[in-house]
Amino acid sequence: GQQLNQSPQSMFIQEGEDVSMNCTSSSIFNTWLWYKQEPGEGPVLLIALYKAGELTSNGRLTAQFGITRKDSFLNISASIPSDVGIYFCAGLNTGNQFYFGTGTSLTVIP
Amino acid sequence: SQTIHQWPATLVQPVGSPLSLECTVEGTSNPNLYWYRQAAGRGLQLLFYSVGIGQISSEVPQNLSASRPQDRQFILSSKKLLLSDSGFYLCAWSVYKNTEAFFGQGTRLTVV
Numbered sequence: 001g002q003q004l005n006q007s008p009q010s011m012f013i014q015e016g017e018d019v020s021m022n023c024t025s026s027s028i029f030n031t032w033l034w035y036k037q038e039p040g041e042g043p044v045l046l047i048a049l050y051k052a053g054e055l056t057s058n059g060r061l062t063a064q065f066g067i068t069r070k071d072s073f074l075n076i077s078a079s080i081p082s083d084v085g086i087y088f089c090a091g092l093n094t095g096n097q098f099y100f101g102t103g104t105s106l107t108v109i110p
Numbered sequence: 111s112q113t114i115h116q117w118p119a120t121l122v123q124p125v126g127s128p129l130s131l132e133c134t135v136e137g138t139s140n141p142n143l144y145w146y147r148q149a150a151g152r153g154l155q156l157l158f159y160s161v162g163i164g165q166i167s168s169e170v171p172q173n174l175s176a177s178r179p180q181d182r183q184f185i186l187s188s189k190k191l192l193l194s195d196s197g198f199y200l201c202a203w204s205v206y207k208n209t210e211a212f213f214g215q216g217t218r219l220t221v222v
Contacts, residue, residue: 023158030209035213042116042215078169096142098202098204098211099156100146102152
């Protein structure tokens with residue numbers, strides 16, 4: 001089946017630094033989604049992208065839908081300790097199926 | 111507004127015992143419903159999805175089954191649990207032809 005490659009797998013950064021993570025696919029997706037998951041909780045939707053080339057922000061978070069429709073990235077500016085968690089990308093294909101990346105674990109060091 | 115409820119939050123079951131996890135959605139009609147399993151806090155594996163009452167698609171052969179007896183109710187079951195069934199189970203919903211999936215709080219299942 002379709003797989004999403006998400007990188008990096010983990011990040012350890014100093015508070016205040018910017019963060020960038022990305023997700024790539026071998027297939028085209030119609031929608032890209034970015035989620036954050038905290039321990040013991042379900043993933044929470046951060047940003048949804050619907051069009052190739054679309055750039056969307058949510059506070060300090062910015063995500064883009066790649067032109068090829070096979071990739072997306074998420075940036076977090078000026079990280080803070082509460083940004084800690086696992087970030088997942090997800091893609092929705094033409095069959096209305098969701099596929100998830102393997103996650104990026106973010107640790108912010110105060 | 112739409113909400114999703116999933117229970118129980120945690121469950122410890124012996125090997126060979128049955129399983130029933132329930133998920134309900136409020137505030138919407140005819141949602142797409144999903145069951146995912148997450149191992150070791152990473153990687154969401156789609157187990158089942160449903161586009162309507164009684165319509166279940168299985169993504170991966172499992173010791174599990176799913177049922178949708180009502181429009182907004184999705185149940186994950188097993189007749190006999192295996193140790194390998196341990197994990198974090200997540201229910202999610204989306205609106206057909208809409209594009210965001212929203213997750214429940216998850217169930218931590220430990221098979222002992």
